[in-house]
Amino acid sequence: MRVVIVGGGFGGLACARALDGKPVDVRLIDQNTYHLFTPLLYQVATALLNPSDIAYPLRKVFRRSRNVRFLQGVVSEVDMDRRVVLLRDGMEVPFDRLVLATGSTNDYFGNQDLARHTIGMKRLDEALRLRNHVLACLERATQATDPQELQAWLTFVVVGGGPTGVEYAGALRELLRLVLGRDYPELRLDQSRIVLVEGLDRLLSQFRKPLGEYARRTLVERGIETRLSTLVQAADDRAVTLSTGESIATRTVVWAAGVRPVHPELDPTAAGRRGRIDVDERLRLRSLDGVFAIGDTAAAEGGTGADLPMLSPPAMQAGRYVASVILDEARGRRRKRKPFRYLDKGTMATIGRNSAVAQVGRLRLRGFVGWAAWLTVHLYYLIGFRNRAVVLFSWSWNYLRKDRAIRIIIRSQEDPLIE
């Protein structure tokens, strides 16, 4: 049985791993050659980790596998009559079972100006670009002669008060505190501003209220301004305008306000809620035979009574579930597997040095204990021993020396030699 998995994120990777060594023939397709550990992306964006610390070559994962093979490509369409996946470069990949794990992308709510004038926090190249950009702003600030211009170079607006925005804002504050005082004696930390903008009336809305409030208090104590119940109305390369009428002169707007699902073109009947693909309780597309969707791109409830959050744990659990359904079919088992059930093991987010929030069932952690729990869990889930060792080293270095080694500006060119 030929299984094609589209997407090497948390869902697709979990599915491919669960099928590794089993009596099916698996092709894992991704546009990138690596699996990205997105929860640590903000640490690349703040010069704490190198891209390779959180990007793991997919071919390496399946290096010893006899039945899982990787293919780099972008899927443009699924031809259900011929049961092939079409890649953008014209290649066709046939399948008996198809798993769509294509994830999500930055959501600008249709506002192309926002897309153009902000920097996202979803892909590895965005995190790198953000690192380069922030450091370049500091260099420009040292050369600014006009005080208003200076202030714009040193003002950083972060849009979105979910875990990504909160974690990035906290880490950026530490980066500025570390480098402004030492590397840029021309500048002072109190000249810099970080403004975190959130549309809802609290931060970290997926956590219980007291934890969101704790996060806000901690950020404010560390010198970050927050704007709750506030939307971004417009942005250009000099300023951002908020729904309250406030205009903030800035050269840096970070977009962490949300993501929307992406997937190849499908039968219109497959359209589910809010752009996610409609699936049944066994994660199959209702309209297309032998096709599954998991993770951010699928509108699954997993027994929770609401669409699952667009986070890695539901994607991973769904990936493993779909693998077992496919194996049942490959082995000709008659008995139908129980519907997919999502088990919520908890959520966590760091706010900065020695501070994080976590909720696991009824347990709520915060402060240093939450932070230690965050470190342990994230280190555990990082793929590969080398990555773990290197990340642990970087974290320890940063913690003890209060230093970030990777604060260099590099721009890698596009490759004109490969079209």
Added chain:
Amino acid sequence: MRVVIVGGGFGGLACARALDGKPVDVRLIDQNTYHLFTPLLYQVATALLNPSDIAYPLRKVFRRSRNVRFLQGVVSEVDMDRRVVLLRDGMEVPFDRLVLATGSTNDYFGNQDLARHTIGMKRLDEALRLRNHVLACLERATQATDPQELQAWLTFVVVGGGPTGVEYAGALRELLRLVLGRDYPELRLDQSRIVLVEGLDRLLSQFRKPLGEYARRTLVERGIETRLSTLVQAADDRAVTLSTGESIATRTVVWAAGVRPVHPELDPTAAGRRGRIDVDERLRLRSLDGVFAIGDTAAAEGGTGADLPMLSPPAMQAGRYVASVILDEARGRRRKRKPFRYLDKGTMATIGRNSAVAQVGRLRLRGFVGWAAWLTVHLYYLIGFRNRAVVLFSWSWNYLRKDRAIRIIIRSQEDPLIE
């Protein structure tokens, strides 16, 4: 006394460090925010080291300095009448003493086609681009249906048989050996070709003849083809044509055939031999008062009877020498310092795992002993404890596990938010 140093390479950095804490006011200008340890650039290009392992923030070097300050900028011109350096963005930096340490760039001997269709090995972004490119070629090779196309994706031509070309070719062979067998089961190592092209009749011409011959033999034993006394006549994105008439179908031509000096526009009388700036035996420009030139960009003999090689040791020694001349002047010392003398401490180059050549005075090392010496010297000269620790870890990992962790393809975008 205001001292402006243009260039944060080996020469400029050594000069700035020698002036640190002394009674002069130093401005160090570079277009990049980091000092690049170029001898290890080929290891970034072959996925062994991360860019941040060999790029060290210049501001960090002078973080505790009271008299050395960094400025990011590109110097376009030197106005000798007003004694200011003009930056491309319009800024003016006044000086009493000026040190030109602007280094060198890839030399294509005026052939723009070569510049367009090859990848250099001189800057950090080139090394990153080369890493991305080679990995992308392997991905493309797995999808090639035509055998000739497959061969072109797997053929790598390296132009230049100096240390850069030899080290890169050897390291690329190891990368292919490591990843082709394991990560790309679809491909075989013996399908890949590496061709090293050199214009002279031997490799490593700056070493004694037997060492160059040893390097060639070692490379050939490891499966690298060499073409001596051969020039590249033309290149496009499908093939390279050699002066022997041979045409090699390839998607990758690496340009390590030489560098030429670069410096801001100067008085025509400052022009020295082969594009280098004419200086006297105290490294002063003959025509311009209070201006020095060091390193690749200066035509200095240093008592050797010939122009100094374009390598880091002469640049560093010249940087320290010029610093002492400037200090003499700042302190009003009358006695003239002796002319600059270059002390050759030796040269070395790796050929790959367990193999290197080194010559130190009359001593010649090769094989494992040369390799161990190479490791020690390069680790010692790397700036900063953290870089050293990380590089040592990466080297040990690579050596023991025969693995390269950084084989990921990432392209960082240009930053359109900063013009």
